[in-house]
Amino acid sequence: MQKIYALGLHKTGSTSLQMFLLRNQRALMETGILYPPVTPQGITRLMAEMAGRVPATRPSRLNEYMGHNALAYRMIAEAVPGYQFPKGHNPMFAGAMALGLVKDMAQQMAARALVFCSEDLARAALLAPAVPGRFAAAFGTEETTLMAVIRRPDEAIASWQTQLLRFRMPVPALTPKVLRGYFDSVHVAYRRALSPWCEAFPAARLAIADYATVRRQGGSVGFFRAYCGLDLPDTLSDAEDRNPGLHxxxxxxxxxxxxxxxxxxxxxxxxxxxxxxxxxxxxxxxxxxxxxxxxxxxxxxxxxxxxxxxxxxxxxxxxxxxxxxxxxxxxxxxxxxxxxxxxxxxxxxxxxxxxxxxxxxxxxxxx
Structure with missing residues (x-):
């Protein structure tokens, strides 16, 4: 079984890719490609859609299209003492339960490929370097592709500020001290965010590109289509760009x-x-x-x-x-x-x- 881990990073089109995968979740499953729901809301949505009860264009709840973010945060909280799991991602299973659910789902449907997509998988590796190993233990290391789109760090720091404001998170004045606090974050410390994945999957095929190039080539969805290594159906519908930045x-x-x-x-x-x-x-x-x-x-x-x-x-x-x-x-x-x-x-x-x-x-x- 092929495994694709789309690791973000932040502000490089991950939300658009998640919406693309969610919109086409049923069509992908019908060809053996599992973009797995890992939250209660994600599971109930997929069940309803498989029964033909839910319009594909209806608004999606956070844990439906960002369920893999919730899984990453749960794994961080399980590994880092005192780390607070974001309340907005409740309800959420324990990490072992979610991985077990996906493993059983893949076996039951005889999936030929498994896709995880979340920028917070990179954050998880930085904060809890053992997280990639949990995926390797659950699903194996063979036939793995690691995908990442990386933004130049000065642009990543700037773009992240507007992301915080989107959710009304108080942001301090951008003094030099505040800005230098980002130097060891996932927006700059790319080696610490990616090397645990590379170490957990030493034979993985790497598809890593800079954000400017990816934008010129069609954005995160185009990059995924071109480099995921999967035989994707021709009938997949594109999703609109999501999460645009503030001027x-x-x-x-x-x-x-x-x-x-x-x-x-x-x-x-x-x-x-x-x-x-x-x-x-x-x-x-x-x-x-x-x-x-x-x-x-x-x-x-x-x-x-x-x-x-x-x-x-x-x-x-x-x-x-x-x-x-x-x-x-x-x-x-x-x-x-x-x-x-x-x-x-x-x-x-x-x-x-x-x-x-x-x-x-x-x-x-x-x-």
Missing amino acids: PALFEIARQATHGLEAAEFAALRDLLFALPPEGLPDAREVDFLDAGTRRALLAHFTPIHDWLAGLTGSTAFFDDLDDIARPRRLSHLEAARIALPLVRAAAERAGNDGLCSFLRGLEIAA
């Missing part, structure tokens, strides 16, 4: 809103910000979350990791623009926010949202 000029406005607005008002502002057209906003490529000193430090810290990635993939340079990490952009995210604020105020006025208008009138962006 960086709007970040500081949203960040302050997490502290100043209640949940309903924040949701209204978030929708307004994501709907704001780019006209009048600074070029997103020239807005900087990192100060010059942090950029220089990040390049020095990341260069050995980059060299490891190049060796792993047999390339001269994994990122051909590595030195660009140290190049400051034209505007800080605070300067960009001051440019964007009048546009956001005008959009709130057009929407007739008095609460947002009041909040935005009192909002100040630090120099």
Whole structure:
């Protein structure tokens, strides 16, 4: 049985790939490819769909399309004392129960291939390096493909900030100290996130690429189709891109809103910000979350990791623009926010949202 582990990483299209796999879960199963449900909600959804009771286009609950995230978090919580399993992923089985369920499901249907997909599988390897070995013990190490899409770390750190705001998670001001705290995270420490998988599956076929290249070649779904090594049905339907990023000029406005607005008002502002057209906003490529000193430090810290990635993939340079990490952009995210604020105020006025208008009138962006 072939095993495919799509490991993310974060903010590289994992959600779009998960939605693609979920939308086509039944069609894949009918050809012997198991994208397994590992949560109670995922199982009940699949049962209903197999009975023809659920439209494929209906909204999906978090644990239906991010069930493998829940499994990764459960395994982290089981391995790391004091680690809090995210409440949003409840209800969730114990890790051993979920793996046993998948193993039995694969045997019962005589699956020819098994697909796991979650950026948090990479996070799990970083925080709990024994996790990949649990998958190897459950499903074997032969016929395995490890897939990963990797973003340049300065872009990964920046993109992750807007992801936190999507879920109204309070984000501290981006001081150099806060930013350098990411240097040992899954957004930079790619060797620590991937090497446990490579060690658990030493004979695995590797499909690892940089995010910019993957975007040019059709995104995460296109990358999966091209390099998963599976004979996929021709009838699979594509999923829309999911989880788009917030324009960086709007970040500081949203960040302050997490502290100043209640949940309903924040949701209204978030929708307004994501709907704001780019006209009048600074070029997103020239807005900087990192100060010059942090950029220089990040390049020095990341260069050995980059060299490891190049060796792993047999390339001269994994990122051909590595030195660009140290190049400051034209505007800080605070300067960009001051440019964007009048546009956001005008959009709130057009929407007739008095609460947002009041909040935005009192909002100040630090120099």
